[in-house]
Amino acid sequence: xxxxxxxxxxxxxSSKSINRILSKALIRVAPDDLEFTEIPxxxxxxxxxxxDGHFPPEAVAFKAAxxxxxxxxxxxxxxxxxxxxxxxxxxxxxxxxxxxxxxDHIPAAVIGASKGPIGTALAQQSLxxxxxxxxxxxxxxxxxxxxxxxxxxxxxxxxxxxxxxxxLTNFMAEFREHIERVLTVLPRx
Ligand SMILES: Cc1cc2nc3c(=O)[nH]c(=O)nc-3n(C[C@H](O)[C@H](O)[C@H](O)COP(=O)(O)O)c2cc1C
Numbered sequence: 001x002x003x004x005x006x007x008x009x010x011x012x013x014s015s016k017s018i019n020r021i022l023s024k025a026l027i028r029v030a031p032d033d034l035e036f037t038e039i040p041x042x043x044x045x046x047x048x049x050x051x052d053g054h055f056p057p058e059a060v061a062f063k064a065a066x067x068x069x070x071x072x073x074x075x076x077x078x079x080x081x082x083x084x085x086x087x088x089x090x091x092x093x094x095x096x097x098x099x100x101x102x103x104d105h106i107p108a109a110v111i112g113a114s115k116g117p118i119g120t121a122l123a124q125q126s127l128x129x130x131x132x133x134x135x136x137x138x139x140x141x142x143x144x145x146x147x148x149x150x151x152x153x154x155x156x157x158x159x160x161x162x163x164x165x166x167x168l169t170n171f172m173a174e175f176r177e178h179i180e181r182v183l184t185v186l187p188r189x
Pocket of ligand 1: 012013014016017018019020076077078079080081082113114115116117119120
């Protein structure tokens with residue numbers, strides 16, 4: 001059975017991020033043949049086309065980490081009904097320079113947590129539009145809008161509510177199947 005390398009992005013720079021807790025929970029319940037590496041976004045400068053042709057080391061490392069991944073997972077908060085600027089900046093770096101879009105054909109999934117009742121639905125809608133333009137192969141179902149509450153997760157990502165554990169386990173199992181399906185027809189170079 002192949003092992004798939006999954007690079008994941010946490011869209012929050014907060015040291016107390018509930019989305020980081022969610023990312024830990026997702027890793028706990030993921031199928032055994034998925035291996036996870038966080039791809040940090042907080043050290044990237046603000047993207048400018050002036051960098052095209054001579055990317056700084058942080059951006060070179062960032063694109064190399066995506067290239068080493070079989071698939072990517074976005075775990076993001078909602079900021080002002082969209083994605084945080086830091087995540088959009090990271091995606092812009094990944095998409096450039098022209099002709100070197102790191103997300104082309106990559107299997108991808110999106111999920112997010114907020115304390116509010118719509119659980120990042122609008123951020124994910126916004127993210128899906130961006131990833132669509134970047135030609136990522138997104139898992140479209142199941143969707144996962146997590147309304148965070150401390151009763152659902154311990155800070156180390158242990159899931160303390162059975163319904164949530166079942167739901168997230170299924171989400172990650174479906175993501176694994178999605179990765180396999182996409183890579184069967186579009187193998188990574
Ligand atoms: C600038 C800003 C904008 C926000 N906008 C939204 C929003 O549009 N929808 C929402 O549900 N929560 C919003 N929130 C609240 C976040 O969901 C909450 O801060 C959450 O904990 C962020 O995730 P994190 O802990 O992973 O950083 C916003 C928070 C900030 C700081």
